Amino acid sequence: MFVIAALYHFTLFKEPSALRGPLLALCKGNGLVGTLLLAKEGINGTVAGSRDGIDLLLAHIRSLPGCAELVWKESTSADRPFNRMKVRIRPEIVTMGQPDVDPLAGVGTYVAPADWNALISAPDVAIIDTRNRYETAIGTFRNAVDPGTESFGEFPAWWEANREQFQSKRIAMFCTGGIRCEKSTNYLLGQGVKDVFHLQGGILKYLEDVPADQSLWQGECYVFDNRVAVGHGLKQGSHVLCHACGRPLGPENLAHPGHEQGVSCQFCVSETTEAEKAGFRERQKQALLARQRGQRHVGQP
Numbered sequence: 001m002f003v004i005a006a007l008y009h010f011t012l013f014k015e016p017s018a019l020r021g022p023l024l025a026l027c028k029g030n031g032l033v034g035t036l037l038l039a040k041e042g043i044n045g046t047v048a049g050s051r052d053g054i055d056l057l058l059a060h061i062r063s064l065p066g067c068a069e070l071v072w073k074e075s076t077s078a079d080r081p082f083n084r085m086k087v088r089i090r091p092e093i094v095t096m097g098q099p100d101v102d103p104l105a106g107v108g109t110y111v112a113p114a115d116w117n118a119l120i121s122a123p124d125v126a127i128i129d130t131r132n133r134y135e136t137a138i139g140t141f142r143n144a145v146d147p148g149t150e151s152f153g154e155f156p157a158w159w160e161a162n163r164e165q166f167q168s169k170r171i172a173m174f175c176t177g178g179i180r181c182e183k184s185t186n187y188l189l190g191q192g193v194k195d196v197f198h199l200q201g202g203i204l205k206y207l208e209d210v211p212a213d214q215s216l217w218q219g220e221c222y223v224f225d226n227r228v229a230v231g232h233g234l235k236q237g238s239h240v241l242c243h244a245c246g247r248p249l250g251p252e253n254l255a256h257p258g259h260e261q262g263v264s265c266q267f268c269v270s271e272t273t274e275a276e277k278a279g280f281r282e283r284q285k286q287a288l289l290a291r292q293r294g295q296r297h298v299g300q301p
Contacts, residue, residue, distance in 0.1 A: 002077045003054045006204065008044040008093060008179040010103045011066030016040055017089050019064060024087040026060055033082040037093045044093035044179055046225060048081045073177060073204050075234040081225035096183045097153040100190065108185030108196035113209040116199055117216050119172055126169040130155060130180045138229055138239055138248050139219025141174065152180055156187060170195035176221065178202040207232050222248055244268050244280050262287065
């Protein structure tokens with residue numbers, strides 16, 4: 001059983017590159033897999049491994065400057081959720097492209113999962129999903145506004161184009177684990193919006209804490225590992241990835257004529273050439289052969 005730890009923490013790292021080597025060595029030395037991002041503004045990532053390995057990593061991160069109050073979310077998977085371990089240096093730990101946005105200077109009001117339903121059911125509250133189109137397509141909160149963005153960096157432009165419809169509304173925002181809301185709520189505060197709230201711990205904490213029979217969540221939640229999606233109780237969902245385009249596919253997508261395992265789906269079948277499809281078919285063939293030998297193929301989860 002793999003323990004999966006999803007974490008982020010905003011703090012000031014003067015030289016994030018100096019932190020990379022020890023982090024990567026610790027992770028690889030303890031058989032951990034996943035991705036950690038380091039930037040001057042902090043750390044973000046999801047890592048999986050044994051209980052002991054995850055505990056050693058968390059202790060190491062908590063020892064870094066300003067990270068003593070690190071908060072993380074855990075789930076489990078019977079299957080290996082990542083193929084390898086990566087620690088990367090980035091300009092931002094979540095890319096918004098707004099130099100003046102600083103979560104350390106202030107964010108919206110945190111709302112615990114137990115209190116979220118009451119907030120978003122209020123008539124003067126507008127609910128905004130800050131995730132991207134491929135994530136919102138498989139699940140979101142009832143009555144949530146979907147900006148339809150392809151990347152988080154598009155959110156400020158979307159807000160500028162649509163802000164008038166939210167006049168006199170309180171704004172409730174949510175994302176997968178909470179990190180995007182740290183920046184989006186700070187951005188809205190900087191735009192003069194007074195009443196801004198966000199779901200503490202994100203969708204993952206809500207699905208962990210709120211029973212399904214009391215939930216206002218509809219569908220599944222996209223996650224950035226080989227589980228693809230989770231539902232209430234953070235149990236693995238029904239979606240899989242298209243290995244041609246990377247989009248999440250539900251049962252109805254798998255039944256579509258455009259779906260060919262490892263080759264195409266209804267969304268990308270017209271986006272690739274026959275030569276590219278032939279290459280995907282060969283990759284799929286090699287992956288199946290590797291599976292029959294009890295091995296892992298680098299092109300497949």
